[in-house]
Amino acid sequence: MVIWLFAAVVGFPGRSSESQAEDQRSLQRAASGDSGGLGALYDRHGRAVYSLALRILGDEGDAEEVTQDVFAQAWRRASQYEASRGTVAAWLLVMARTRAIDRFRARRVRPEGRVQDDAGLTLQQLPSTTPDVASEMVAAERGQRVRRALDDLPFLQRVAIELAYFEGLSQREIAERLEQPLGTVKTRMRLGLLKLRDALVEVQP
Amino acid sequence: MNAAHDELKHDAAAYALGALEPAERAAFEAHLATCAECAADVREMRLAASALPHTVPQVSPPPSLRARILSHATGSAPVTSSDTPRPALVVHERRGLPAWLQIAAMLVIGTGVAFYAQRMQARVSNLEAQLQQAQTLVAAAERQTLEARNVAFRAQSAMGVFAAPDVARIDLAGQPAAQMARARALWSRARGMVFTVSNLPALPPGRVYQVWVVTAQAPVSAGLLTPDASGGGSVYFETPVDILPPTAVAVTLEPAGGVPAPTGAMYLVGKPSPL
Numbered sequence: 001m002v003i004w005l006f007a008a009v010v011g012f013p014g015r016s017s018e019s020q021a022e023d024q025r026s027l028q029r030a031a032s033g034d035s036g037g038l039g040a041l042y043d044r045h046g047r048a049v050y051s052l053a054l055r056i057l058g059d060e061g062d063a064e065e066v067t068q069d070v071f072a073q074a075w076r077r078a079s080q081y082e083a084s085r086g087t088v089a090a091w092l093l094v095m096a097r098t099r100a101i102d103r104f105r106a107r108r109v110r111p112e113g114r115v116q117d118d119a120g121l122t123l124q125q126l127p128s129t130t131p132d133v134a135s136e137m138v139a140a141e142r143g144q145r146v147r148r149a150l151d152d153l154p155f156l157q158r159v160a161i162e163l164a165y166f167e168g169l170s171q172r173e174i175a176e177r178l179e180q181p182l183g184t185v186k187t188r189m190r191l192g193l194l195k196l197r198d199a200l201v202e203v204q205p
Numbered sequence: 206m207n208a209a210h211d212e213l214k215h216d217a218a219a220y221a222l223g224a225l226e227p228a229e230r231a232a233f234e235a236h237l238a239t240c241a242e243c244a245a246d247v248r249e250m251r252l253a254a255s256a257l258p259h260t261v262p263q264v265s266p267p268p269s270l271r272a273r274i275l276s277h278a279t280g281s282a283p284v285t286s287s288d289t290p291r292p293a294l295v296v297h298e299r300r301g302l303p304a305w306l307q308i309a310a311m312l313v314i315g316t317g318v319a320f321y322a323q324r325m326q327a328r329v330s331n332l333e334a335q336l337q338q339a340q341t342l343v344a345a346a347e348r349q350t351l352e353a354r355n356v357a358f359r360a361q362s363a364m365g366v367f368a369a370p371d372v373a374r375i376d377l378a379g380q381p382a383a384q385m386a387r388a389r390a391l392w393s394r395a396r397g398m399v400f401t402v403s404n405l406p407a408l409p410p411g412r413v414y415q416v417w418v419v420t421a422q423a424p425v426s427a428g429l430l431t432p433d434a435s436g437g438g439s440v441y442f443e444t445p446v447d448i449l450p451p452t453a454v455a456v457t458l459e460p461a462g463g464v465p466a467p468t469g470a471m472y473l474v475g476k477p478s479p480l
Contacts, residue, residue, distance in 0.1 A: 051263045
């Protein structure tokens with residue numbers, strides 16, 4: 001089932017696993033102190049990292065600093081990357097989201113304190129047998145397909161997902177904003193993500 | 206454990222989206238370590254969530270960022286271009302040479318300098334051309350960045366209405382022309398207005414719905430709306446700086462393309478609920 005999902009989602013499994021293999025080689029070069037490895041990673045993923053930070057922060061200067069932080073950390077922690085926990089691209093994008101949300105929240109008054117800061121991707125205890133295949137979908141047309149799937153979600157499912165992921169609100173805060181019971185917000189997030197996943201899987205007939 | 210499972214199994218989506226508060230997260234992770242069902246569920250949710258970064262408008266960072274990242278990360282000096290070393294122009298004065306030799310040397314040097322100056326001239330104009338080309342490219346990239354930024358900014362403002370501290374809610378009720386229709390507007394002076402509607406009747410040909418923000422002065426158009434097959438739709442309205450607070454929000458049926466002031470039948474109307 002996992003293999004089938006992998007093949008279904010990736011669409012071009014050969015090409016995607018090749019690009020993951022290439023990313024891993026670049027990361028190994030970086031881990032051994034070769035800055036060319038970092039440059040290669042930046043060339044492949046710098047734009048996606050920067051775009052995500054820009055979406056969250058809405059400010060080019062901040063987005064540049066986040067991008068710089070992400071690749072500085074990739075350089076320092078290159079040897080700690082574990083392929084079993086996700087692709088290199090997903091690893092970089094999780095770091096980007098975490099840093100951008102931290103920065104965004106620092107600009108707001110938030111008495112409740114920080115919420116979960118890395119989207120649940122630091123999970124060591126999950127026995128993961130497959131890389132985070134959806135994050136391989138860096139090609140523009142596949143990005144657009146996900147965008148369309150997101151746009152097609154019922155309004156409140158989409159809003160709940162976007163408020164959580166891009167605005168860094170907790171599910172309780174979202175429930176307050178939308179004036180919905182917490183249970184309803186949980187359900188909307190779940191239904192929305194399930195539909196997104198189905199849209200990803202439909203990529204391959 | 207079963208009681209915990211029943212309570213926590215609904216948190217998988219929020220967990221994958223990073224939307225659990227610290228205590229909730231700790232409880233969920235503790236449960237996750239022992240529950241294969243939730244672990245599998247989280248994997249599915251993460252699969253979907255990890256696609257979200259790819260839905261944002263893709264914008265190229267400024268070209269200078271690459272060099273900054275490499276020099277900052279590696280702590281090495283900034284990368285420089287591989288210029289050929291500048292030829293040194295040194296004239297040694299040699300005492301005690303015969304006059305003819307001095308003259309000959311001057312001639313040789315003079316010719317050399319003239320030749321060198323000519324080469325430098327060519328190189329300078331070549332560099333100028335390159336600079337101009339680069340400037341054109343930078344200007345194009347900046348324009349592109351600005352456009353993408355506007356797209357990103359709009360998307361963010363629409364979401365920002367929900368996060369605005371001054372958000373007010375306006376529920377709209379269907380009028381006789383559309384009794385089943387319901388709509389809600391969320392208004393923030395700073396962040397704009399998000400309007401969502403359901404159950405609107407299908408449009409007659411050549412007509413469009415128009416959303417109005419009614420103020421003490423005059424109704425202001427907040428946009429045109431063509432409902433989807435189920436009669437639903439949404440409009441994001443960027444509030445003008447000088448607009449007065451809304452006394453009502455309304456939807457009318459108007460000729461295609463919209464009108465500057467409402468003329469047609471009213472389909473929905475509602476007033477702000479007291480905060």
